[in-house]
Amino acid sequence: MVDVVVVGLGPAGIVAAHVLASAGLSVVAAQARADAGGRAALVSPAPTVRTHDAEEALPHLSPQAGRDEIGGSKLLAAPQAYRLDEWSLRGRSTADRCGGALPTDADLVDWPIGLDDLAPWYDLVERAMAVGARPPTPWTDRMSRAARSLGWEPFAAPAAASKDASGLLDDSGVEIMPATVTALLRGSTGAITGVEYVDALEVTRTLACRAVVVAASVIPTVRLLLLSDITAAGKVGRWFMSHNSFVVHGDFPGVDLGRRDAGPASAVAVAEFEGGGFDHTGLGFLGGSILQAAMTGPWTDDRVPGAAAGLDPATTNGAEPEAWVRANHASIGTVWAQPDQLPRWDNAIDLDPVHRDAAGRPVARVTFALADDDARRWEFLSERAAQWLRESGARTTWRPPLAAQPLGTHLYGGARMGDSPETSVVDSFGRFHDVPGLVIVGSSTFPTTGGRGPVETIEALSWRSATQLVEDLR
Structure with missing residues (x-):
């Protein structure tokens, strides 16, 4: 006993x-x-x-x-x-x-x-x-400046000292x-x-x-x-x-965003589109998500197909999307969302x-199964993520399609x-x-x-x- x-x-x-x-x-x-x-x-x-x-x-x-x-x-x-x-x-x-x-x-x-x-x-x-903020990086600094120029209040994502x-x-x-x-x-x-x-x-x-x-x-x-x-x-x-988490990617031609230099716990986030922090009138959904720009690169081979999903071939000048992502991964930045689900x-x-x-x-x-309000929440949040990337200098943005994630980690x-x-x-x-x-x-x-x-x-x-x-x- x-x-x-x-x-x-x-x-x-x-x-x-x-x-x-x-x-x-x-x-x-x-x-x-x-x-x-x-x-x-x-x-x-x-x-x-x-x-x-x-x-x-x-x-x-x-x-x-x-x-x-x-x-x-x-x-x-x-x-x-x-x-x-x-x-x-x-x-x-x-x-x-x-x-x-x-x-x-x-x-x-x-x-x-x-x-x-x-x-x-x-x-x-x-x-x-030992939770605290990780030091800023060129990528998080860039996204912090863009957030402030949009009137948002960026903050460094809090992180534990270790995963273990x-x-x-x-x-x-x-x-x-x-x-x-x-x-x-x-x-x-x-x-x-x-x-x-x-x-x-x-x-x-x-x-x-x-x-x-x-x-x-x-x-x-x-x-x-x-x-x-x-x-x-x-x-x-x-x-x-x-959490049917999703991402929006942005292309920053010729700019090495430096995402090799820190792990994904180094991130800047905004909370203007989370929970009850904004007016939902007429939007057709409740809740929202923080948006965060994390050090999510460089792309590894198993992640390239996901990063290329939703990419307009016009962006790649005719190159095959996955090959284009491999060639340009240092210049691709990402914003993540982890939206509410009712x-x-x-x-x-x-x-x-x-x-x-x-x-x-x-x-x-x-x-x-996902519901109609899940799709509306995704549409709203992904556009705000794209807006953030464009404000920070992205030439173009793209997003993989919304997908149900019944076997995810969250x-x-x-x-x-x-x-x-x-x-x-x-x-x-x-x-x-x-x-x-x-x-x-x-x-x-x-x-x-x-x-x-x-x-x-x-x-x-x-x-x-x-x-x-x-x-x-x-």
């Missing part, structure tokens, strides 16, 4: 394990062994995907983007460390203020906590992760167990009693505990809950959302009735937080409403996406949830 089992050691699990063990609790962190591609076959088998529930779900070629190893998906991305804005947490109650109309099929809700509640936890994370937060586990007393948790076990009262897992020798075992913290990414979290017959009366897996009941994760993983268990089935929902068990799965501390001893941490608890990266909020919420669990177990 141990006090707590933490499932997964991505950013949420690392923080939770650190806090729990530092308080003197016995903590076992179950972390599956990843293959050469960074994925564990029993944790993240490729799901099936469809756009609506009347469509046959087809097996996807790959699992959700990310990594099943200590550090998780944070290892793949720039360690940017944004706090969410107020609108992201209060979108439902403030929608009228920005002139937007809520689509009838969307289920936008306020978070059960506000920025004041999160502020001290953000502070803790920022100290632990696993230093929090050093000398913490956390026991890291190479294992795949396959089921959450409950007693006769419905409370958590332990976990079932497959160990490194592929032997199925059980471990008794007082509480479980599920800290996996969204699809594995939802799948584990459903495989354990934990459904919250059909709400687990619902209100699934994705929660909808029909965008969901459940268990596929046909397809199985290597152990014979159902894989996840993802039902996901996924949300499926176990959303709220005060009422009728409309949510967990409370503001990630505690399952109807399963004592079960805590969920990570972006699966987010009621909304926000228009900026989620990692610091994931870590702040996990710190808050783990601190409350310490009190609950005393």
Whole structure:
């Protein structure tokens, strides 16, 4: 018997394990062994995907983007460390203020906590992760000047000192167990009693505990809950959302933008088109995104096709677009957006009735489609990104087409937080409403996406949830 089992050691699990063990609790962190591609076959088998529930779900070629190893998906991305804005947490109650109309099929809700509640936890994370702005570069300086000339207020993107937060586990007393948790076990009262897992020798075992913290990414979290017959009366897996991130490129002929000189965490951003920061009257959508110009180059071979998508052949003087991008990559600048997406009941994760993983268990089935307001939000934001690039000297701009990203790294929902068990799965501390001893941490608890990266909020919420669990177990 141990006090707590933490499932997964991505950013949420690392923080939770650190806090729990530092308080003197016995903590076992179950972390599956990843293959050469960074994925564990029993944790993240490729799901099936469809756009609506009347469509046959087809097996996807790959699992959700990310990594099943200590550090998780944070290892793949720039360690940017944004706090969410107020609108992201209060979108439902403030929608009228920005002139937007809520689509009838969307289920936008306020978070059960506000920025004041999160502020001290953000502070803790920022100290632990050494969050600060990276030095400016010629590219970010150029884009800062252009933003100011447009009347916007640019700011340096905050970033952690490192992608790797696993230093929090050093000398913490956390026991890291190479294992795949396959089921959450409950007693006769419905409370958590332990976990079932497959160990490194592929032997199925059980471990008794007082509480479980599920800290996996969204699809594995939802799948584990459903495989354990934990459904919250059909709400687990619902209100699934994705950051359908997109880019706009600009061509600066003859100018080496110097994007080799710093990593993508070096960026300048503007927030004028995020959340409730602008008038949405007549636009046909709510929410928005920060726009950021990051050090996203030079292009590598696997990224060239994406950079060439949407490029007008007239720009290339007849050259094949991919070859033109390779030849001119030093002169191509990019603006990124991570737009809000509204929660909808029909965008969901459940268990596929046909397809199985290597152990014979159902894989996840993802039902996901973009809505009209997603397209309108993209049109609006991409034009502002193009305007920013043109102001900074771009000769021409182009954008790849909008695409649904149900298996991206920034996924949300499926176990959303709220005060009422009728409309949510967990409370503001990630505690399952109807399963004592079960805590969920990570972006699966987010009621909304926000228009900026989620990692610091994931870590702040996990710190808050783990601190409350310490009190609950005393």
